[in-house]
Every structure is written in C-alpha cells, then in structure tokens.
Amino acid sequence: MCLAIPGKIIEIKKNQQATADFNGIEKEINISLVEVKKGDYVIVHAGFAIEKIGKADAESIKSLIK
Amino acid sequence: MLVWFLLKEVVILNIAMAKNNTIELEMGAGGKKSNELISEIRKNFKVHGRWKNTADDGATYDLGKEKLVFTTDAFIVDPLFFPGGDIGKIAICGTINDLAVMGAVPIGISLSLVIEEGFPQSDLEKIMASIGKISKETGVPIVTGDTKVTEKGKIDKIEITTSGVGMAQKIISNGGAKPGDVVISSGDLGEHAVALLATRFNYKTKIKSDCQPILKEIQSIRNYLTSAKDPTRGGIAEVLNEIAGKSKVKIILEEKNLPFKKETVALSELLGIDKFAFPSEGRFVGTVPQKQAQKVLKILQKFNKEAKVIGRVEHGKGLYLSTNLGSQKLIEMPRGKLIPRIC
C-alpha cells in the first residue's frame, strides 16, 4: 500500500537505518535507497525510504492530511 | 516424503470440508463477523419478562420508576501494560462506561480473573492497583469476584471479566437519533488504538491511551443526548453505523471536522488500518438536538477541550463522510480482522 505521508529524518543511525518522524509517530526506516541527511523529508514504502521530497511539498501534504 | 504426505492429507481434508466450522479470529474483533457470531449465540437464549436487551451496551430491567442496567465484558489485551494504562484500567473503565452511555449510574462491579500459572505477582499487584484507583476515583465499588489459575500455556497471561450493575432514571437508547440532530464527540478519538499499536509495532509517540471513566461527562449532559455510545471495539465506524441503523437515520460526518490528531492519522496510514475503526476507551459519541449543541459543547469542553461537533443527522440511512472535495463516501461497518487484542 503506498504511503503518502512524508517522514522527517530526525536521526541517522548505523546500518543504513534512520529514525523518521511521521507527524508525531517515530519509526525506524531503511535509507539504503536514498541519500539523506537529518532534516530531509522522505517518502516511505514498506519500511524503506524510496525518494526525497522537498520541505515545502512535505509541509503542504502534512497540512492536507490533518 | 513426509512433506509430500502432509500436503496430500491436507488437500483431501480441505476438499472434504464443505464449510469452515471453527471460530475465526475475525469473529472476536468487532464488526460484521462478530455481530454474526453474537446472533448465532443468542439464538440459544430468550430474554423475557421485565428484562430487555436490544443488543445495546447492557440489558435493562424495569423497576417502575427506575431501570436496572446490567452489563458485562471480557478483556484480553496485548500488551498488558501500555502508555496511559493497563488491562485493569481498561476493564473497570470499560464496564463503568458501558453503564454510563446507557444513562445509568454504576452501583457495583464484579471482577473475575483467570490467571496463567507463572504470572508475576508484581504485575498482578499493579493491575489490581489500577482497578482500585479508578474504583476510588469514581466511587464505584468492586463488590464481588472470582479468581482462577490455569496451568502454563492454557491461557495467555491473564484474562479479566468485569460485570456491572447501575441504575438509570431514563435509558439513553442507541435508537433515538433524529434528523436535524448533530453528532458530537467528547474529544479526539482513537488514541487507545494508537498507544497499543505503537507499542506493539515498536513506534515511538507521545500519544497515550485515552482510557478513562466518562461517567461525569455523560451525566453532565445526559438529558440532552438522543443517543450515545462509547466507540470501543470497531471505533466510530461501528458505533455510528449502529446508531444510524437503530435510529433509522443517515449520519454524515464532515471530513474537515474529524476528531483525529495528526498522529492518529499518521499511524492509520503507516499500518494501513482504517482510523474510523480505531477503538477509544475513554470517549463517547452521540447525538443532541441542533439547538442544544452549543450548550452541550460548552459543558463537555470543561472536561476535554477537544469535544466538538463532527457531523449531522438526516433522513435516510447509512453512515457517510462528506469529503473535502465535496463528495459523499460510505463508511462501512468495519471488517473484523483489523486489530486483534486491543481491548
């Protein structure tokens, strides 16, 4: 199922893992498919970040979804 | 060789089985299949005399000036301890709330425990203390009970059943919603589900279970409610469909006024589980006449500032969502499989 909510990278961990914040739900995700740093927003599918998304776009999606 | 034999056996077995005749997990989770199971079970029993059970949260016994209300619930929760509560808290709040949404003041609760051999005494202490705390706060006593211990493996840790008795001047029915009424929620919904699912799936969040007694809140607006239910198992998808069905009305929720925090929406999307089916254990939804709405909200917001109007009642049938794009979408009775062992 395709996830539309962008996650914000709040911590990069080892082994290609990162903690992402999805509107207040924090989840460990795999970032081996993307190049990201803390503060970037990503689209996640089945536990993996598949693409980065710009901050402005992320913010507008987040507000649409509430 | 063995594998092959196994496969053949199963193939023959399956072909021979004309119909699935065992209880499925889905039947206990609330929703359509649960209701079907309950109907099947009830075929064996007849409610008669001054007892009435309209498949509401409890049964009523007519005493003339007042009615006695009687309810029961079994609790199997995983995990037993979660942010905002534990199985004990849910058990006692669940029964107090079931009586409250029927308009009754609880007068006593029974507590029955089935405990697995090897269960830690300290955990049992914590759970009983939770129950004791709520009992003290609400003034509702635990008056009787039973305790059994089974051998290891025969039950998963602990199961709690609470039954409750209450008195009501007037029953708040589920079938009393009228066209023109508005639908109110006593606060944001689904946070019990969020707390449990987050714990189960290892997500971090500030959201705690909303488990609490709602007796005072309901009592404060009891006379204005034309219907009320606490959206536990099955969430508002289940209870609002029930109210719409029993009241023979159409209920329309407004997408822009939905009572869900952003965390609740996010978790719903992350897990692919419908947020309308998320249980709450300390909230209620109900209908009040349009002209009483503001007064009711003012009172409810003293308890929870997130209380609000979430929809309206019209002629017709079914539960719908009026989307931000202007369309109306049907909200179905939930399919049971969703969230096992959450309440």
Place this chain on the structure above:
Amino acid sequence: MSSESENILKKIWQEAVQIGRPLRFMELCGTHSQTIAANGLKSLMPRNIKLIAGPGCPVCVTDQSDVDVMVGLALGGIPIAVYGDAVNVPGNIMSLEQARQKGADVNIVYSVEEAMRLKNSNPGLVFFGLGFETTAPMTAWAVKNGLVVYSAHKIFPPAMAVLMANKKIKVNGFINPGHVSAIIGTEIYKKFKIPQVIAGFEGLDILRAINLLLEQILSGKAEVSNEYTRVVRKNGNAKAQKLIEDVFEIGDAKWRGLGLIKKSGLKIRKKYQKQDAEFIYKDLIKKIKAEIKSKPSACQCGRVLQGMIEPRECPLFGKICTPDNPQGACMVSVEGSCNIEYRYGKK
C-alpha cells in the same frame, strides 16, 4: 472544498463537454483506486468520463500457482513471511491464511527488515516477494543481506503493453502509478502512444491528473505528464534501479487474470541462488506444481483487472464472492477493484 479543487473540477467539466464523446481513463495503481474511492471521485465526474481500475494491485495479479507454491512450502513446515493482504489471496486450493489456520507458520510482516529479524529465530524462513518495481528494491536489498526469497515480483510496463494491445478495453488515457514511477522514472512510459499522467495519492492529485489527460486529448497529444513531480524524477531512483538490476533478471511471468506475459517477471539471478527459494526447494516446488490442478472458477478477475467488465458484471460479485469470502484476488485486497466496489459502491 478548497478553491483549487473547485477550479479543477470546473475545468474538468468544461473540457469534458468540449470533447463530448465518452472517455475511459484507467488508473494503474491499486492505491490510486483506493484514493478515487475514498474521495468519491467517480461521483464528481462528468457523465462522459469513466474511471476504470487496471491491474495495478500487486496482490490482485499474483497468480494462483505462486500462492500454491507458498502454501505448499508452508504446509510442508517451512516458515513463511509475507506482506499483509497477500495472506488472504486464494490459490487453487487455499490461501496462506487458511494454511496458517491449519497450523502452518505464516507471518505477516510490514517490511523485509521484519522478515530478516524473524529469520534470526527461524533460519529456514522464506519471504514471499510480491509487488512491482516499488517493492522489488527492498527485496533485492534483503536478498543481498541473506534473506531467502520466492520471487513473484513483476514489472509494470509489459502489462501496459498488453492492455493497449487488447482491443476490447478501449482506454483513452492512463493514470500512471506514483511510486512505481518514483523508482523507474518517467521516460520508460514514452513508448506507449497514449495520453498518460503520473499522479500522486491525494484526491487533488487525481483531479489534476484527469485535467491534464483532458488537456492532452483536446490538443491531440499523447505524452507522459508528471503530476507527482514532488516525488517522481525523470530518471527515477538510480540506487533502487541498480539494486534491482544486480539481484534480478527479467523472465516470463504469469499474471492472475492476464495470463502469461513475456518478460514481465523478476527472477533471482544465478549468483544469488543461495537466496532463491525456487532453487533451494526446486524439487519440492516441482512436485507442488505438478500436483496442483487449476480449479475452474466463474471468477472474472481477469476481465475486471483489464477493465473489460465492471465488478458488478461478474456473476459472483456480492453473491458468493464478498470480502469475507473472496473467490478471486480482486475481492481480497483492499486495493482490488471488486473489494473497493463492494465497500464503497452504491448499495
């Protein structure tokens, strides 16, 4: 209603009137079908625009024989890990959920990482690799990290070619999958000479996409537009593509309902044989396949998946076939056309 969605709807109606003739747009992604249903978009469309669901639900197009293999392995004592919905898809005999009820060790996971954690306590675990190019990179990553996989992964464009070649379908435009495109990029679709728009997953995204399709039709174009630019880049995700390329090779694959489509499946390369369940359990799988006979069924999934008939035109719909008792994959998955029609359609 936001002013943007109001404006776009207005435009859609104006353009539809201008074009006049009936138009059929097919969305190719199961999640798009969900978005359309959840937002009641069909009820907002002008009468001459029809939205039909294509074979974009990866669970729905998983062939019975692949389910049979996994069921056979599971009943044979091999622990299985699988993504959610797939557990209810009926094979020729039963689904993985039914196998679980009979005692098989079937585990639902939300990611390959979960499957890998399970493998630590169940070394013989086999993961059911399902999905299109969106989930293939994760499976590829997991194969490289030691997970044993039975791959039923598929790639999307060959199915589009089949749909376009089928004269009975009469599609005037495609709404292309969002996240598949995030992986494979936009260029690969250019070989299909038909209006296409890659769309995001909000109701507004779909409305914008429909508007773009109508604009193309009005100007006689047949291009690939990208409405989901915030996520989809022209060249897609190179890292993900490399991973797929490294671990998988393209082979023929059976699609439920569509039959065999050449060069549409992803099979694990020889160099990763040790992670390939098809290789490890070669003999057992052969026996399973030989013994299973295709069950004749009145299920019309194949025709529904290609948009040839509506779910309600299937003789089983709503009678024997319901979400509680699905006869075919379209009714099993929450992204399946029949399931969506049953839950959201007019009653």
